[in-house]
Amino acid sequence: MTDATIKRLSASESDFNSSLARLLAWDDSVDHQVNESVRHILHEVKTRGDQAVLEFTEKFDRLKVGSVSNLEMDQSRLQQALETIPRDQRVALEKAAERIRDYHERQSQKSWQYEDEDGTVLGQKVTPLDRAGLYVPGGKAAYPSSVLMNAIPAKVAGVSEVIMVVPAPEGVVNDLVLASAAIAGVDRVFTVGGAQAVGALAYGTETIPAVDKIVGPGNIFVATAKREVFGVVGIDMIAGPSEILVICDGKTNPDWIAMDLFSQAEHDEQAQSILVSPDAEFLDAVEASINKLLPTMERADIIRTSMTDRAALIQVADLKEAAVVSNRIAPEHLELSVEDPEAMLEHIRHAGAIFMGRYTAEALGDYCAGPNHVLPTSGTARFSSPLGVYDFQKRSSIIGFSAEGADRMGRVASVLARGEGLTAHARSAEYRIKE
Template identity: 85%
Template sequence: MTDLAITRLSAAQADFDTTLTRLLAWDDSVDHQVNESVRHILAEVKRRGDAAVLEFTEKFDKLKAVSVADLEISSERLHEALNGIPQAQREALEHAAERVRDYHQRQLQSSWQYEDADGTVLGQKVTPLDRAGLYVPGGKAAYPSSVLMNAIPAKVAGVGEVIMVVPTPAGVVNEMVLAAAAIAGVDRVFTLGGAQAVAALAYGTETVPAVDKIVGPGNIFVATAKREVFGVVGIDMIAGPSEILIICDGLTDPDWIAMDLFSQAEHDEQAQSILISPDKAFLDAVEASILKLLPTMERADIIAESLTCRGAFIEVSDLAEAARISNRIAPEHLELSVAEPAALADQIRHAGAIFMGRHTAEALGDYCAGPNHVLPTSGTARFSSPLGVYDFQKRSSLIGFSAAGADRLGRVASVLARGEGLTAHARSAEYRVNREREAGQ
């Protein structure tokens, strides 16, 4: 591991912007074969329902069942898992769930309305989705934290029914995932995975109800399927590789920073970890910590490839320049490991989540801080937000004209509609205009 080389950049170098652009580039194009396979699966499930789901589940997950109903996990089984996991795990899940629920309850939006002087009523009606689908990775890549982060905002929003799908390859069930579903209040759970699970949620089958929105992470087949069914249902986002950007003034323990970089790099080889500092000697110290600590990591090979291929150390003139570069990158996770993080945060416009201060490890946000860990990646924080209660609520405009209001604004609408050549629009508005008032003017 000692031959690991992390890209070094200086904001002062002439080709900095083009070099940074190349470093940030991530090809999210879908392999043609994957695309064709996913489209075939979606079409078959849409056409044949349960029968297709059973066939694909047996083929891909090596799980044979007589009916899709046999693949549903009962509420009793979920609570059995909750009661059966080690007490420390249960307490950790419950503590995390409590914090996530408390945070998201503050996002809950309410309906509102107001009245014009002439009695016209305008407003907004906020209602939850009827049904949401939650995809949870299964098998070895099992994430109970994802269950909490996706299901709890939906329940806080008032979603009528949360349907969870989780693959169980060869029948391997993760007890913590089931326990998390019990804690989060998931209504129904099916041991389905892959594109066939997404299709079942999007189109509905004889057994799996169709949902209004699908959320949750998955592999390339799941991500491709979500992209394909968008429009039939809503989706949360198409997520790219995990990212962390750390801005440090050079005064944090370099071992801490090295491990924070590792925390994202260990996800997969495409994950991106970037450190920005005005202190060149500190960048050297962190690199030394990386070389020292890397051999102690279970996923050392993945971390090494991630850091070598997509990691970077960037030297800047000051923290203000660091903030400007951060806004250019728009990272998923941004750590401000500086003396005055709040002041620096004022300069940040684009980031999925901002972790403020030396003691705020990004990993806390992944599990139990409270805010959602489903965050925009690949620069999409420029226009996207973390998953939240608002993703499970819809807004309908309320418009109620009084006679006086219809008269007043009907005249405005008439002029605009005729200007657009839409006569029926104009006449519809004009029918409500008070002609007697018009004649008296």
Template identity: 75%
Template sequence: MANVEILRLDNSQADFSEQLDKLLAWESVSNDQVNGIVNDILARVKREGDSAVIEFTNRFDRLNAGAMSELELTQEDLQQALDTLPDDQRHALTVAAERVRDYHERQKGESWQYAEADGTVLGQKITPMDKAGLYVPGGKASYPSSVLMNAIPAKVAGVGELIMVVPTPDGEVNQLVMAAAALAGVDRAFTIGGAQAVAALAYGTETVPKVDKIVGPGNIFVATAKRAVFGAVGIDMIAGPSEILVICDGQTDPDWIAMDLFSQAEHDEDAQSILLSPDADFLDRVEQSIQKLLPTMEREEIITKSLADRAALIKVADLNDAAEVCNRIAPEHLELSIEDPEALLPQIRHAGAIFMGRYTAEALGDYCAGPNHVLPTSGTARFSSPLGVYDFQKRSSLINFSHQGASDMGKIASVLARGESLTAHARSAEYRIKD
């Protein structure tokens, strides 16, 4: 395959901002045709329940199920998958699960209260959701890491029941995914996918429980369905393509950086890999490494298209400039492949996950570092955070006025309510005012 041409930019050029906007532009996950298909599926599952789920599953996954019982995996199925894994895979999965669980245990929020001088008590009560749904891509794709990253925070949060859905096209069940479900504590698992699985979780059927929140990645039909059911249930996010931004001072092995860029580009053709460096010669060396290593990659065609369409090597004046460009991009994954990442960290305002130092490959975060790999994409790190325990917990305000507090604040509320012409509000508060 011929050498891939990668966009080169310099943040000192007059049209840099315009060029960067063009590079970062990403179309929405949906279109009218997809919306039409998804809306039909959602409506039928909501109306017909199990029978619609079975019909769509048989059609899209080429199965021949006659009942939902044929599409449910038992706890024994999941445990057997774990028990019969090759030793190296079971060890790796177990270590990863332990690290993810250990990290997320530290995120658990606690309820709190405080008392005011007059005896009024205010506070916040934190409770887990009753049920959560986990969507896992299926078929030949194997994403056990996705199971761990979505299921473990839910269980740490105390979610009462976790329901996993995973499609099995042509009946192909992935053992690693089932084993991960056993390790992570999934309560029920169904071999269904697509918009019909999202609908089943959102609305409930005779067999599939209605959940409070749906998390996990999927294709355009899954993403469109999640967006459509939001409001009936919560969702984690509408994820765009994978992204990596590397800031390098020019001292890291260029082969390492090239492979780090590949690690996102191999996800799909729309993934985005960007390198920022103040060292123009280093950018040249990384480009040489890219051309050298690309023919050795199993996913060479996917990586090539991703790099050609959406990648960039960007020259910046210095690391301070690199931080400003990074904040403009707000990347999903940020590698600070520099001598002193701690020194630059205070300048980084927007990033989903920050990988610090030359030895911290983004790939470690995907599998076994411990922090969650479900991260905001497409610039949404400006206002969103990684998936965590807090996404499966709810906060309720606690308000308990003493007689004196109700009297004092009743006078304040009365003035404000009457200012809004809400007389019932005012009189409700005024009834509690002491004579």
């Protein structure tokens, strides 16, 4: 078995910035044929509803049923799954759900108002979305953690109805996913997948109701469909490949760091794992650990490709420069595997999730730490946040002028409106000005 050949970069090299840019480059353009196929599917679902969903489900999932209502799973089926999965799995799911719920309850935003000196009332009304759609990969793939991470914040936010879609190729459903839906409080489940499921959630059909926002991971067809329907509905994000960046002072067990890098590399060949350290000998030690541990991994081929094509070991002058490099990358997952992570935290500006200290493996955040594992990728942590309760709430401004306030501020509005040449705006405000 061949070793992984990992790129070495040094922040002291004159071409470091260009080398880093090449390392981070990722082509997120969608194949023309995928685009055309997705647009066709969405158009059919939008115009033909249930019938189109049935035809695409038979074509892609080899599942033939008489009506879309036959693709809906009732709550008793979800409970059955919860009761039949192994006890240790149920306990783990329930413990993870408890922690995720506890964390997200602290994110809830409340409506607020205040009154100014004229008695004018101003404020903000925070309202949950009426209905959210959750896409979950199906078949042999089992992502119960994604169900918990997407559905629980929606329910904490007060969303009345969470509708889950999950493909069931040839009728195969995963009980772990269904059990997670029961624990998370998902209201309705349809065994529909692919772009047709996204279309059904976005536009609504005779049986599947339209939602206000679609969240959850999926393949290239699902991601492309979400991009296409954005604007008709909200979406969580357009996710790129998984990423991890570890900053280490050279004092953590190199096997631990190698496995932390593997934890993202095993997702797919495009995943990116980066280690930044001021200790050159430690970088050597981690590289040795990578090649020692690689043959022991079930997904060794995927990890090797990911590590060879997209990983890097970066040497910096000190931990302060490590923070500068990290902020440039704005990683999805950032591990601060250092003696004093709190001191380093103040220098970190851009990261989806920050894992503090040597004992905080990123994998804990994927499943049961509590914070959401749906995180911004591809540098979008510069302006984006993890999925949270706030993504399932919207805000309406509250404005209530008193007579005195309308008089005082009407004079201001009149001047500004006339300056913009909008006479009706001006006169509307002027009607309420006292003579």
